[in-house]
Amino acid sequence: MPQSGVRGEGQRRGRREAEPEPEPKRLGWAAEGGFEDKGLPPDAPGWAPEGGSNVPAPDGGGGPPEDGLGAHRAGRPPRRRGRRVLRWTALGLGVLLVAGATGGYLYYQHLNSNLRKEALDLGPGGLAKPEPNAFGQTPMNILLVGSDGRNSEKNIELGGARQDADRKPLADVQMLLHVSADRSNMSVISVPRDTRVDIPQCTDPKDGHVYPRTTAAINESLQHGGPGCTVATWKELTGVYIDHFMMVDFSGVVDMADAVGGVPVCVDRNVYSHDSKGHGSGLKLTKGTHSVQGVQALQWLRTRYGFEDNTDIGRAKAQHMYMNSMIRQLKQGTKLTDPVQLRDLAEAATSALTVDDGLGSVKKLYDLGGDLQRVPTKRITMATMPWQYGPGEEYVLPKPGEAEATFAMLRNDVALDGKDGAGAKKKPEPAASTPKAKLDVVVQNGTDGARGPAGGRANELHARLLALGYTGAHTDSELTSRADTALVYPDAAQRGDALALAKALGLPSGAVRESSAVSTMRLVVGNDWRTGTEYPAAAGGDGGSAQQAPKSADPLNAEKDSSACMKVNPQYSF
Numbered sequence: 001m002p003q004s005g006v007r008g009e010g011q012r013r014g015r016r017e018a019e020p021e022p023e024p025k026r027l028g029w030a031a032e033g034g035f036e037d038k039g040l041p042p043d044a045p046g047w048a049p050e051g052g053s054n055v056p057a058p059d060g061g062g063g064p065p066e067d068g069l070g071a072h073r074a075g076r077p078p079r080r081r082g083r084r085v086l087r088w089t090a091l092g093l094g095v096l097l098v099a100g101a102t103g104g105y106l107y108y109q110h111l112n113s114n115l116r117k118e119a120l121d122l123g124p125g126g127l128a129k130p131e132p133n134a135f136g137q138t139p140m141n142i143l144l145v146g147s148d149g150r151n152s153e154k155n156i157e158l159g160g161a162r163q164d165a166d167r168k169p170l171a172d173v174q175m176l177l178h179v180s181a182d183r184s185n186m187s188v189i190s191v192p193r194d195t196r197v198d199i200p201q202c203t204d205p206k207d208g209h210v211y212p213r214t215t216a217a218i219n220e221s222l223q224h225g226g227p228g229c230t231v232a233t234w235k236e237l238t239g240v241y242i243d244h245f246m247m248v249d250f251s252g253v254v255d256m257a258d259a260v261g262g263v264p265v266c267v268d269r270n271v272y273s274h275d276s277k278g279h280g281s282g283l284k285l286t287k288g289t290h291s292v293q294g295v296q297a298l299q300w301l302r303t304r305y306g307f308e309d310n311t312d313i314g315r316a317k318a319q320h321m322y323m324n325s326m327i328r329q330l331k332q333g334t335k336l337t338d339p340v341q342l343r344d345l346a347e348a349a350t351s352a353l354t355v356d357d358g359l360g361s362v363k364k365l366y367d368l369g370g371d372l373q374r375v376p377t378k379r380i381t382m383a384t385m386p387w388q389y390g391p392g393e394e395y396v397l398p399k400p401g402e403a404e405a406t407f408a409m410l411r412n413d414v415a416l417d418g419k420d421g422a423g424a425k426k427k428p429e430p431a432a433s434t435p436k437a438k439l440d441v442v443v444q445n446g447t448d449g450a451r452g453p454a455g456g457r458a459n460e461l462h463a464r465l466l467a468l469g470y471t472g473a474h475t476d477s478e479l480t481s482r483a484d485t486a487l488v489y490p491d492a493a494q495r496g497d498a499l500a501l502a503k504a505l506g507l508p509s510g511a512v513r514e515s516s517a518v519s520t521m522r523l524v525v526g527n528d529w530r531t532g533t534e535y536p537a538a539a540g541g542d543g544g545s546a547q548q549a550p551k552s553a554d555p556l557n558a559e560k561d562s563s564a565c566m567k568v569n570p571q572y573s574f
Contacts, residue, residue: 049317108362114350117360120245122202122225123232125449126478127241130181130413131488131517137181139413140371141240145227146173146249146301155354164314168250171222171230171402173319178241183371185379186417188323189553190316192387193219196395197237200450202229217395227354236450237398238407239483239527244359244368252352253298259345262291265300265318266565270574273299273306280305280572289565298320306572311383313396317554320382320564324558331377366556380415380558383549405546406553411483412510416555418548429509430496436469439497439521443473446524448481454530461505461525464533468504476522485535488515497521506535 076114132138147169171193178187194217201213204225211224221233235242237385248256257263266289273280283299283306285292292300301319308314350362359365386402388393398404414420443462447454458475465473487507489498491514498512498521505523529535549555556564 013362017345065347069227073352081356094336111346111350111362112360114347115360115362115506116354117357118226118354118444119205120242120356120358121231121235122205122228123235123450125481126232127235127449128446128482129241129243131515133181134492134514134516135182136316136516139181140179141233141242141410142177142179142246142368143227143234143245144173144175144177145171145222145230145245146253147222147247147249148172149342162263166386168223170219171227171247172219174218174230174234175319176238176242176410178240178413179375180415181372181413184376185415185417185419186372186375186381187410187549188320188380189385189410189416190319190383191218191234191237191385192312192316192396193217194312194395195385195387196390196397197221197233199224199229202232212465228356229358232450238410239405240410244356246359247354248352250298252348253301254294255348256345256352257292257297259341259348260293260326260330261341262293263297263322263329264289264291265322265325266290266563267568268565269568269570271303271306271566271568271572272574273303273572275305275572279443306569308567308569310569310571313387314566314569316384317556320384320556321564321566322384324380324556324561327377327380327558328562374389378557378559379415379417379419381555382558383416383553383555386516386550386552393525399552402552408484409546409549414547416549416553417557420547429499432496432500433493434497439469439470439472439501441470441473441501441521442476442524443523443525444476444480446480446482446485446526447530448479449527450528453479457525457530460533461523462542465506465523470501480524481526482526483528485511485529487511487512487521488518488524489521490515490518494521 007480015305104260130138135323175188175190175191178189180186196215197209197218199214199216199218199221202211202221202224203209205228206212206226209225211229215467218230218233218237231242231245234240265285267285267287270285271283273283275468277324281302281304283296283303300322302315303318304310304312304315346362355365359368386399386406387396388399390397406470409416443458443465445453445455445457447457458477462473462475485507487498487502489495495512495514499509501521501523502509502512
């Protein structure tokens with residue numbers, strides 16, 4: 001689904017479009033087949049007595065669990081589907097596993113207290129949440145952040161550079177995890193840590209300090225008030241609405257990697273990430289496949305000197321290989337069926353994580369894991385933002401056209417693997433069925449955001465529609481914010497009319513979508529169309545029509561690329 005500024009009645013932001021200036025109680029499932037009041041809090045997973053685990057009923061409490069670990073019926077073994085759910089909650093460097101480890105209210109409260117919470121977005125303005133599709137579904141976007149903070153003796157030992165102990169942490173790993181609205185696929189995009197971007201103005205919620213807008217490496221955004229500024233930076237860079245973030249530091253990665261157990265990784269020759277100048281993570285492996293965990297897993301994830309061209313680009317690819325391998329390992333193996341391992345992992349994960357306020361409980365993390373487990377391995381794709389070197393090759397920049405096209409795929413809920421709609425016969429599009437003069441269409445200005453709104457856009461496009469014969473058009477003066485212009489309609493019967501209107505304006509067919517959030521056809525003029533009445537197709541790259549990640553994104557599929565090995569730089573081989 002696309003980013004959208006569409007909002008139903010009663011959900012307006014309350015801001016008016018500026019005219020242009022002249023000229024310018026929870027029930028637990030009991031083992032013997034009935035519900036038992038455990039006095040749990042509203043957000044607590046149900047738990048089975050006699051040593052049962054925190055496995056809620058499939059609908060969150062309306063019936064017995066169909067499968068589960070520890071939640072059992074008389075003499076009946078747990079089914080494999082419950083194990084799959086538990087395995088899947090460890091997705092994404094282990095940060096997405098939390099619940100299911102033990103039973104009991106006190107332990108549940110203990111796990112909740114482990115979690116650290118911070119504000120989601122520290123920027124001055126944000127994008128509107130994507131509108132639901134025709135089935136009421138919306139995509140989900142989660143920003144995964146790896147911090148290099150040396151704020152503890154353990155982090156100093158693991159990260160080295162004791163002289164940096166007092167430095168604010170940098171966001172050295174940044175990945176945006178996009179789960180499609182129908183949960184059929186997942187796309188993950190990394191942005192190299194030294195990518196030069198605009199970091200918006202951010203306000204630190206702890207002390208009120210205002211960090212002015214600046215241009216810098218994207219990893220510095222974490223120093224501008226916390227992960228909420230990194231979220232604001234990603235939203236401005238990509239135009240993608242972000243629902244949640246999860247952040248973990250060095251020691252957290254090690255603890256979770258130990259709790260998960262080994263993850264297979266492969267190198268195409270011997271590698272030792274170390275040189276005479278002290279560069280390198282210390283990773284030392286012989287050619288072939290090895291199972292890494294604990295400190296060695298952290299070394300793999302941090303290795304830059306030794307992989308490919310000794311830059312952050314190779315490191316991002318190594319991280320993608322690790323994540324894909326972990327996904328396969330957890331889905332195929334049985335490691336997480338042991339209650340002690342589950343407890344260890346739940347403890348490690350909740351102690352390691354900093355999350356946004358909207359994700360700040362074990363129950364919410366468990367529900368998130370349930371969503372993610374629905375995605376088949378073969379539809380998971382990892383990629384890196386298409387990039388190019390800046391002057392002097394001291395930093396990288398988003399590659400013109402291809403980076404924007406990749407971001408647009410996420411905004412439009414198009415899978416990076418190119419398999420959306422694969423094999424389906426294309427039906428002929430319907431023709432318009434309503435006379436232009438009788439078509440009810442609302443025009444809204446969606447150019448609000450960090451740059452400030454482009455005043456008068458609704459009125460300008462409304463005038464254009466009148467000139468085209470759409471005399472039933474009218475405006476909505478409420479401002480909203482979206483990256484891409486969209487023409488949404490409430491009922492499939494209106495698709496032909498919407499396509500005809502889009503053609504008249506020069507909009508791509510990808511901008512035309514059905515949504516359950518609107519009651520009438522609505523044209524939301526996005527930030528890709530801030531001036532003029534002719535849609536600037538070139539400004540949007542391909543107008544959001546890309547159907548597969550470009551080769552420059554170096555995509556890796558979790559299933560198809562299972563035999564991939566990291567290419568070792570000869571300078572760091574032995």
